[in-house]
Amino acid sequence: MDKDRASARLRILLRHLGGRSAGAVIAQPTSEGVSPASFHPQQFQYTLDNNVLSLEQRKFYEENGFLVIKNLVSDADIQRFRREFERICRNEVKPLGLTVMRDTTITKSEYAPSERTITKVQDFQEDEELFRYCTLPEILKYVECFTGPNIMAMHTMLINKPPDTGRKTSRHPLHQDLHYFPFRPSSSIVCAWTAMEHIDRSNGCLVVLPGTHKGTLKPHDYPQWEGGVNIMFHGIQDYDKDNARVHVIMEKGDTVFFHPLLIHGSGRNKSQGFRKAISCHFAGANCHYIDVKGTSQENIEKEVLELIRIPWRFIFNWWTLHAAADQVISQGK
Numbered sequence: 001m002d003k004d005r006a007s008a009r010l011r012i013l014l015r016h017l018g019g020r021s022a023g024a025v026i027a028q029p030t031s032e033g034v035s036p037a038s039f040h041p042q043q044f045q046y047t048l049d050n051n052v053l054s055l056e057q058r059k060f061y062e063e064n065g066f067l068v069i070k071n072l073v074s075d076a077d078i079q080r081f082r083r084e085f086e087r088i089c090r091n092e093v094k095p096l097g098l099t100v101m102r103d104t105t106i107t108k109s110e111y112a113p114s115e116r117t118i119t120k121v122q123d124f125q126e127d128e129e130l131f132r133y134c135t136l137p138e139i140l141k142y143v144e145c146f147t148g149p150n151i152m153a154m155h156t157m158l159i160n161k162p163p164d165t166g167r168k169t170s171r172h173p174l175h176q177d178l179h180y181f182p183f184r185p186s187s188s189i190v191c192a193w194t195a196m197e198h199i200d201r202s203n204g205c206l207v208v209l210p211g212t213h214k215g216t217l218k219p220h221d222y223p224q225w226e227g228g229v230n231i232m233f234h235g236i237q238d239y240d241k242d243n244a245r246v247h248v249i250m251e252k253g254d255t256v257f258f259h260p261l262l263i264h265g266s267g268r269n270k271s272q273g274f275r276k277a278i279s280c281h282f283a284g285a286n287c288h289y290i291d292v293k294g295t296s297q298e299n300i301e302k303e304v305l306e307l308i309r310i311p312w313r314f315i316f317n318w319w320t321l322h323a324a325a326d327q328v329i330s331q332g333k
């Protein structure tokens with residue numbers, strides 16, 4: 001790592017570790033201070049009482065493990081995220097800590113600085129423009145229903161699902177996001193995933209297996225796909241094939257919130273366009289890190305550690321630097 005980047009990274013780590021006084025905290029008022037919900041209709045396990053979700057919405061999430069909120073993020077914000085992604089792809093900005101992913105069918109010689117060669121950017125916590133997504137009050141209002149009022153942004157992605165080349169590598173195998181996360185409890189974690197355009201089966205919408213959030217974390221590994229599979233795209237080896245499937249069709253700005261044990265994936269992008277979505281996994285401040293030794297998550301930990309040993313990937317911070325990269329973005333009063 002060159003000296004300038006190393007010292008910049010160190011400054012960021014120290015800022016994060018320093019917490020509030022060092023300016024890493026963006027505090028937003030939340031509903032912690034308001035009066036408690038007026039109804040306690042039943043024992044809810046996956047949602048909190050804060051009067052944001054209707055009874056119907058709470059029951060739906062409790063039963064199914066996901067909830068779509070229509071038209072939540074404005075066109076103007078989505079346009080800004082799109083523009084910033086394009087700037088990153090053109091190498092006009094290089095946010096520290098960002099991981100850039102490409103489809104396995106793209107060879108190194110084709111690595112042009114263009115949004116046609118980049119399929120995902122991860123860990124954009126140092127990109128102010130993209131990180132705005134994680135601080136939008138309309139998103140946090142719902143996140144709080146699952147995490148409670150003290151919210152941390154743990155993992156961010158802008159996914160640019162490419163048109164499939166015919167090798168079906170644009171598919172994302174069925175998985176549970178908790179496989180990638182060395183922290184618990186799972187019920188204090190939620191993903192917000194916002195469609196940046198109309199998304200349906202033709203361009204590879206999310207597919208979810210409702211109710212599977214009530215199960216446990218299953219072993220994951222690379223699927224045996226003939227055409228190849230993208231790096232880190234682990235899938236569940238064994239799941240109930242008879243479980244109902246829902247294809248989540250969404251309009252631009254619609255946002256789905258889902259539980260980290262919910263089994264989900266996405267289909268092939270059969271269109272000619274790049275299908276875009278922006279997402280963040282949030283966790284309540286009560287979450288703590290766990291040691292994954294001896295668990296089914298050991299394989300993903302090993303893979304990440306191997307990746308960070310490769311010098312040109314020194315910026316890969318997704319797992320080992322999780323603790324330092326967390327951003328406390330919302331604090332109850």
Ligand SMILES: O=C(O)CCC(=O)C(=O)O
Pocket residue numbers: 157159161172177204205264265266277
């Ligand atoms: O956006 C997609 O196609 C799927 C994303 C996803 O499930 C993930 O990255 O965990």
